[in-house]
Amino acid sequence: MSLTELTIADAASGLRARQFSAVELVRAHVDAIDALNPRLNAYITPTREAALKAAQQADEVLARGEARSLTGIPLGIKDLFCTNGVRTTAASNILRNFVPPYESTVTANLLRDGAVFVGKTNLDEFAMGSANITSAFGPVENPWKRNGDDAALVPGGSSGGSAAAVAAGLAMGATGTDTGGSIRQPAAYCGIVGLKPTYGRCSRFGTIAYASSLDQAGPMARSVRDCAIMLQSMAGFDERDSTSVNCDVPDYSAAIGRSLKGLKVGIPAEYRAEGLSAEIGAAWQQGIAWLKAAGCEIVDVSLPHTKYGLATYYIVAPAECSSNLARYDGLRFGERVPGDTLDAMYEATRRAGFGPEVRRRIMMGTYVLSAGYYDAYYLKAQKVRTLIRRDFTEAFQKVDVLLTPTAPTPAFVQGEQSDDPVQMYLNDIFTVPASMAGMPAMSVPVGLGATGLPLGLQLIGRPFDEETLLATGSALEQAAGFTHRPAIRAEAAK
Amino acid sequence: MTYTIEGRTGAWEIVVGLEVHAQVISHSKLFSGASASYGGEPNTHVSLVDAGFPGMLPVLNQECVAQAIRTGLGLRARINLESRFDRKNYFYADLPTGYQISQFTHPIVGEGTVEIELADGTVRHIGITRLHMEQDAGKSMHDQDPARSFIDLNRAGVALMEIVSEPDIRCPEEAGAYLRKLRQILRYLGTCDGNMEEGSMRADVNVSVRKAGEPFRTRCEIKNVNSIRYVMHAIEVEATRQIEVWEDGGEVDQETRLFDPSRNETRSLRSKEDAHDYRYFPDPDLLPLVVEQAWVDELERALPELPDDKRDRFIKQYGIPRYDASVLVAEQAIADYYEEVAKGRDARLAANWVTGDLFGALNRTGRTITDSPISAAALGGMLDLVSDKTINGKIAKEVFEDMLETGDSAAAIVERKGLKQVTDTGAIDAAVADVMARNADKVEEYRGGKDRLFGFFVGQVMKAMAGKANPAMVNEALKKVL
Numbered sequence A: 001m002s003l004t005e006l007t008i009a010d011a012a013s014g015l016r017a018r019q020f021s022a023v024e025l026v027r028a029h030v031d032a033i034d035a036l037n038p039r040l041n042a043y044i045t046p047t048r049e050a051a052l053k054a055a056q057q058a059d060e061v062l063a064r065g066e067a068r069s070l071t072g073i074p075l076g077i078k079d080l081f082c083t084n085g086v087r088t089t090a091a092s093n094i095l096r097n098f099v100p101p102y103e104s105t106v107t108a109n110l111l112r113d114g115a116v117f118v119g120k121t122n123l124d125e126f127a128m129g130s131a132n133i134t135s136a137f138g139p140v141e142n143p144w145k146r147n148g149d150d151a152a153l154v155p156g157g158s159s160g161g162s163a164a165a166v167a168a169g170l171a172m173g174a175t176g177t178d179t180g181g182s183i184r185q186p187a188a189y190c191g192i193v194g195l196k197p198t199y200g201r202c203s204r205f206g207t208i209a210y211a212s213s214l215d216q217a218g219p220m221a222r223s224v225r226d227c228a229i230m231l232q233s234m235a236g237f238d239e240r241d242s243t244s245v246n247c248d249v250p251d252y253s254a255a256i257g258r259s260l261k262g263l264k265v266g267i268p269a270e271y272r273a274e275g276l277s278a279e280i281g282a283a284w285q286q287g288i289a290w291l292k293a294a295g296c297e298i299v300d301v302s303l304p305h306t307k308y309g310l311a312t313y314y315i316v317a318p319a320e321c322s323s324n325l326a327r328y329d330g331l332r333f334g335e336r337v338p339g340d341t342l343d344a345m346y347e348a349t350r351r352a353g354f355g356p357e358v359r360r361r362i363m364m365g366t367y368v369l370s371a372g373y374y375d376a377y378y379l380k381a382q383k384v385r386t387l388i389r390r391d392f393t394e395a396f397q398k399v400d401v402l403l404t405p406t407a408p409t410p411a412f413v414q415g416e417q418s419d420d421p422v423q424m425y426l427n428d429i430f431t432v433p434a435s436m437a438g439m440p441a442m443s444v445p446v447g448l449g450a451t452g453l454p455l456g457l458q459l460i461g462r463p464f465d466e467e468t469l470l471a472t473g474s475a476l477e478q479a480a481g482f483t484h485r486p487a488i489r490a491e492a493a494k
Numbered sequence B: 001m002t003y004t005i006e007g008r009t010g011a012w013e014i015v016v017g018l019e020v021h022a023q024v025i026s027h028s029k030l031f032s033g034a035s036a037s038y039g040g041e042p043n044t045h046v047s048l049v050d051a052g053f054p055g056m057l058p059v060l061n062q063e064c065v066a067q068a069i070r071t072g073l074g075l076r077a078r079i080n081l082e083s084r085f086d087r088k089n090y091f092y093a094d095l096p097t098g099y100q101i102s103q104f105t106h107p108i109v110g111e112g113t114v115e116i117e118l119a120d121g122t123v124r125h126i127g128i129t130r131l132h133m134e135q136d137a138g139k140s141m142h143d144q145d146p147a148r149s150f151i152d153l154n155r156a157g158v159a160l161m162e163i164v165s166e167p168d169i170r171c172p173e174e175a176g177a178y179l180r181k182l183r184q185i186l187r188y189l190g191t192c193d194g195n196m197e198e199g200s201m202r203a204d205v206n207v208s209v210r211k212a213g214e215p216f217r218t219r220c221e222i223k224n225v226n227s228i229r230y231v232m233h234a235i236e237v238e239a240t241r242q243i244e245v246w247e248d249g250g251e252v253d254q255e256t257r258l259f260d261p262s263r264n265e266t267r268s269l270r271s272k273e274d275a276h277d278y279r280y281f282p283d284p285d286l287l288p289l290v291v292e293q294a295w296v297d298e299l300e301r302a303l304p305e306l307p308d309d310k311r312d313r314f315i316k317q318y319g320i321p322r323y324d325a326s327v328l329v330a331e332q333a334i335a336d337y338y339e340e341v342a343k344g345r346d347a348r349l350a351a352n353w354v355t356g357d358l359f360g361a362l363n364r365t366g367r368t369i370t371d372s373p374i375s376a377a378a379l380g381g382m383l384d385l386v387s388d389k390t391i392n393g394k395i396a397k398e399v400f401e402d403m404l405e406t407g408d409s410a411a412a413i414v415e416r417k418g419l420k421q422v423t424d425t426g427a428i429d430a431a432v433a434d435v436m437a438r439n440a441d442k443v444e445e446y447r448g449g450k451d452r453l454f455g456f457f458v459g460q461v462m463k464a465m466a467g468k469a470n471p472a473m474v475n476e477a478l479k480k481v482l
Helices: A008-016 A022-040 A048-063 A105-112 A160-168 A184-190 A224-234 A278-293 A304-327 A342-353 A356-369 A375-398 A421-428 A432-437 A466-480 B062-074 B172-189 B228-247 B293-301 B307-318 B322-328 B332-342 B347-365 B376-387 B393-406 B410-417 B425-438 B440-447 B451-464 B471-481
Strands: A043-046 A074-078 A116-121 A173-178 A193-196 A216-221 A264-268 A297-301 A401-405 A441-448 A454-461 B005-007 B010-023 B086-089 B099-102 B112-117 B123-135 B139-141 B150-152 B159-165 B201-210 B220-225 B255-260 B265-271
Touching: A008 A022, A008 A048, A008 A224, A022 A043, A022 A048, A022 A074, A022 A116, A022 A160, A043 A160, A048 A116, A074 A105, A074 A160, A105 A116, A105 A173, A105 A224, A116 A160, A160 A173, A160 A184, A160 A216, A173 A184, A173 A193, A173 A224, A184 A193, A184 A441, A184 A454, A193 A224, A193 A466, A216 A224, A224 A441, A224 A466, A264 A278, A264 A375, A278 A297, A278 A401, A278 A441, A278 A454, A278 A466, A297 A375, A304 A356, A304 A375, A304 A421, A304 A432, A304 B086, A356 A375, A375 A432, A401 A466, A441 A466, A454 A466, B005 B228, B010 B172, B010 B228, B062 B123, B062 B159, B062 B172, B062 B293, B099 B123, B112 B172, B123 B172, B172 B201, B172 B228, B172 B307, B201 B228, B220 B228, B220 B265, B228 B255, B228 B265, B307 B322, B307 B332, B307 B347, B322 B332, B322 B347, B332 B347, B332 B376, B347 B376, B347 B393, B376 B393, B376 B410, B393 B410, B425 B440, B425 B451, B425 B471, B440 B451, B451 B471
Parallel strands: A074 A116, A074 A173, A264 A297, A264 A401, B220 B255
Antiparallel strands: A043 A116, A173 A216, A193 A216, A193 A441, A401 A454, A441 A454, B005 B010, B010 B159, B010 B201, B086 B099, B112 B123, B123 B159, B139 B150, B201 B220, B255 B265
């Protein structure tokens, strides 16, 4: 099998068994980036030379028999994670030339475990978007195609570059961040697995903030097991992030293939929403049937405040972002546009630095926090958020895990929804509630739709019970036998 | 007597509340590990967190929390076991993140009280509304370059305590007494050095005026006044201005003003309409701050004796007047000095020497108690010579001045100058006889009933003996022969 088609788990054993070297493995991926990235635009900054050098070192580590879980494994890093000495842009003009002198905790953990970074992946600007079309470095193209149609599709967002890179074989796995669905929705659109851990499971230190109370880093890979391997490395308490949680990181891989006998799977009625495509509805039914066959008990549950999720999210997230992005003022780092006065400099810098979607969210956030509107919007949204969290808490008294669609539709054509921001926001309707509640959730590809595009189902678990997600996800994965690969991929390009 | 200002339409009362920003004494900043020390080359005490770099997160410094709790306890205030940090959003060049982390809705310290004492001995209690923690901003420097402004972030992120008083202050003197008392408490606790000149303690002054019996009228806030004297001036100047506005039929606008001491006036900085909308909201990077009662208790047990308690103890333990006690507890170092001098000695005599001669000498020489040329032990040694009648009170003054100059011990000076008090009755009797012989006429007059000449004879004898005679023995000898 081609090196760009392997899973992380298989590659790791191949490396240990000296079937191939880390240099060979990494070279296959950086060559694939050279070949396909001009089209897919999945990477903002490929780091070919650094990757090959790191691969050499990985081979030395392997030769000494000191390999760790990810030694020599080529990964893509969402360009929202600060990487020491490597340009980190957040896909924004305002950070176009920003090179951080520090490493995020999540990427430092991956490096500790031997991972080789092949580049910084594209995303929606500051992670604000659901189609990866707001990047200042241009849109990402989904490697999948509709049957008989060459139209460029969106990869989803905001971790669209990571999803496209993993799907196309330009990385074996990638980091994503998820604020309202930014790991799960692109994973579904690109036919890969994406896991958003419990809020607080992975440190946010060194990850550029969008909405601090929601942002959570997670793995994106081509198998559930690979996500488990990556999460094992990424997760853990960090005293530099006061919201990271100090609890043990279990052995995630041990959950793969665990028996599901007697596991109670909740089916929330509210996710049978308007706008849910028939093929995704059918995939959902199929998923239910597979889990039943695996010994699960299917339970109907209600999450009554689901319908307020999106509206609440679009108050809380912009409010936090309006404050989080105030630091991009051109003074200490990042791009600066001069002005005659301090205010003129701020205005010129931020106008040139931020794209329309970022500006829109900053304005919405400023508005909802303003005197006179705070109570009606921000405070009300916080109360609703509490109710949404309670919905989940109550549901998890009856069931162990929830099964829902990840997104209402498969990937759509670039430009199709871009002139209507509200229509675009609806892509996150199924992913936002778990984000608002801080629950872990995962998207698993379960099949192809009528037009040949991948469809994903979402599993939502109890706080810090990523293991049940992985166990259930691996059962779905096995039942679905999803081995489809996109039209544009490294192996096919040869 | 209520303090009032006389206007054309009658007497006006003033109403004042103070917001004091006190810089916390701590090694590192409120949310970063950078040094919180004063001074240093510009931008040398700055971490990536302080500079607001992408992805940086605040981590609360527990020592700053302890300092805030200690201060709350010193203000006899309620400690809130759960408090919260909020973001106060505004753009300014010396505010790196674009927001200040503060405690808006849930401060760590609630209501308390500060006892103040006025010159006439009146005691008043000024209510404390709250104390909260917040970050300081950096410093903008506009005088370094003709065209550009420079920013120094050394101070950015340093912990401040904002201590808000109730509008209980009714005259400039009370404002001064309140600030001095607050500073005294902070210094006793070691939570703030209270140096207003260096900006480690600054006051915002809220002033309004009203006729007796009225509810509060609109107030103005005078920002960043940096000395106690200026605070007192600013209150008077601002109150006078407001009275004029009201009496001219106008309306005082709620606004922020600046005090200009050189022109003795306040100027509008920004009106309510221009006021910032700070868009406060809970900082999502920080969890609510929960402290254990047990920790608060532990901090309370370790608290030093506070000035009011110390004063009351001095009155009781040393039998000294309240005024003297208040003076002696003004600073911890003075109180410690006094207690060392007073230990095992005549405590009232010790108080007189410390508050009288020693303070006078420090004043003259421009020194403070901590670099006093006469140590507490040395002063005590001198008092011992007085008590055991080696020297008398008059000679003691001479010895004290010599100690001040030479730094020698009292015993050495007495030895060197031969100042030992003469208690030899033979020598005294001889001097008495000599004085009587030389002043036979005065002796006649005295015996003829001119009693007040007695003092003259005492003086002459003392003079003859170079002041070293035991005064009581001189008296006795004179009485005997006269």
